[in-house]
Amino acid sequence: MIxxxxxxxxxxxxxxxxxxxxxxVLGMVLGSVISVFFKDSIHRMFRSLGEKKLGIAGIFAASxxxxxxxxxxxxxxxxxASFSKGGIKDxxxxxxxxxSILLNPQLIIYxxxxxxxxxxxxxxxxxxxxxxxxxxxxxxxxxxxxxxTFFNFSGFSERGSRDVDPSFLMRFLKNLGRNIKATGGWxxxxxxxxxxxxxxxxxxxxxxxxxxxxxxxxxxxxxxxxPLYACGGxxxxxxxxxxxxxxxxxxxxxxxITGPATKITNLGAVKIVLGVRRFALYLSYVMAFSFAAxxxxxxxx
Numbered sequence: 001m002i003x004x005x006x007x008x009x010x011x012x013x014x015x016x017x018x019x020x021x022x023x024x025v026l027g028m029v030l031g032s033v034i035s036v037f038f039k040d041s042i043h044r045m046f047r048s049l050g051e052k053k054l055g056i057a058g059i060f061a062a063s064x065x066x067x068x069x070x071x072x073x074x075x076x077x078x079x080x081a082s083f084s085k086g087g088i089k090d091x092x093x094x095x096x097x098x099x100s101i102l103l104n105p106q107l108i109i110y111x112x113x114x115x116x117x118x119x120x121x122x123x124x125x126x127x128x129x130x131x132x133x134x135x136x137x138x139x140x141x142x143x144x145x146x147x148x149t150f151f152n153f154s155g156f157s158e159r160g161s162r163d164v165d166p167s168f169l170m171r172f173l174k175n176l177g178r179n180i181k182a183t184g185g186w187x188x189x190x191x192x193x194x195x196x197x198x199x200x201x202x203x204x205x206x207x208x209x210x211x212x213x214x215x216x217x218x219x220x221x222x223x224x225x226x227p228l229y230a231c232g233g234x235x236x237x238x239x240x241x242x243x244x245x246x247x248x249x250x251x252x253x254x255x256x257i258t259g260p261a262t263k264i265t266n267l268g269a270v271k272i273v274l275g276v277r278r279f280a281l282y283l284s285y286v287m288a289f290s291f292a293a294x295x296x297x298x299x300x301x
Contacts, residue, residue: 005199012195016237023113023236024187031106032176035070036168042068043079046096050088059138062092063130066099067108067123076100077269081153090150091138099130101270102260106179110236114243114252117301121253125293129257133285151273186234194237198245207246218294221251222258222287229259250298257290 034042046065049058071079080093103126111119137150165171210217229235239252260266262283271279 008199009195012198013191016191016194016198016241020110020113020187020191020237020240023110024183027106027109028176028179028183030109031070031104031179032172034068034105036172036175039070043083046083047086047088049092050083050086056135056138058089058092059095059134060127060131062134063095063099063127066096066130067103067126068105069096069100070104070106071100072265077153077273080151080273084149084151084153089138090141091134093151094137095130095134097130097270098133098261099126101266102126102129102257111256113236114240118239118243118249118252121249121297121301122256125253125257125297129286129289129293132289136285150278152275153273183234187237190234190237194241197238198241201245203245206242210242210247210251215291215295217248217251218254218291218298221247222254222290222294225255225258225290226262229255229263235259248294248298249301250294250296253297254290254294257293258286261286261290 042065046062049061049065052058054061066076069076069079076097080097083093083096084090103122108119108123111122114122141150165174210221235255239247239255243249243252270282274282
């Protein structure tokens with residue numbers, strides 16, 4: 001029996017690995033290329049927005065640049081602190097930081113393994129989540145009579161880049177090595193968990209919980225995104241298996257928003273700059289947006 005189960009699990013593992021491995025490798029390479037050669041350009045572009053009178057349009061530009069930034073949240077906050085000192089408005093910073101939490105170029109490549117429709121849904125929903133966060137902060141600051149700032153960046157300063165090797169090739173290879181070290185284990189765990197789900201969780205059960213256009217399935221997906229999400233690359237195999245087993249695209253969209261937004265390391269960073277009350281507002285916003293986005297995706301797709 002043990003040998004038979006091992007054969008089944010190896011079969012599911014090898015199928016999943018063969019489907020996703022190329023996206024993981026491409027994501028590693030692209031993420032390192034952007035981090036080493038284009039990160040500073042992206043951040044300079046954002047700083048230059050502060051010199052232009054874009055109004056609310058700047059929020060949407062900031063959200064797009066947040067997606068393009070390759071930094072993790074703990075890397076984004078010191079950068080955001082320097083942006084704030086440079087005069088970037090808090091509503092723009094909110095959009096940049098929110099979308100940066102949810103998505104980056106590396107994760108976009110990973111998500112391509114889920115199919116074109118799921119990829120588009122993820123990009124659009126993350127962009128809108130960041131944009132709406134910026135709009136809400138803008139409204140909040142306008143209504144507050146004595147409120148001048150939304151974030152508290154005291155004690156933060158921009159960290160020096162780790163990509164300082166004089167050789168362009170070595171700089172890239174070292175960055176690639178750090179990316180592989182950070183995500184490789186989670187990628188492997190994600191495929192193992194996906195194989196276990198495919199073998200031991202009936203497809204009918206996934207369809208019953210997450211399928212169709214029911215609000216309950218979206219709410220459940222948004223909720224399980226909180227404890228299950230550890231690494232973007234590691235959740236792609238799970239999502240691919242769940243979608244094949246009957247999870248609705250709206251439920252997947254909800255999971256892809258609450259997961260990174262409530263990832264424990266991201267929560268720690270966000271809590272520092274928001275404080276207790278606004279941190280609670282942040283969590284409420286994430287859950288409400290993911291639920292609404294999931295319902296809309298199920299209706300539209």
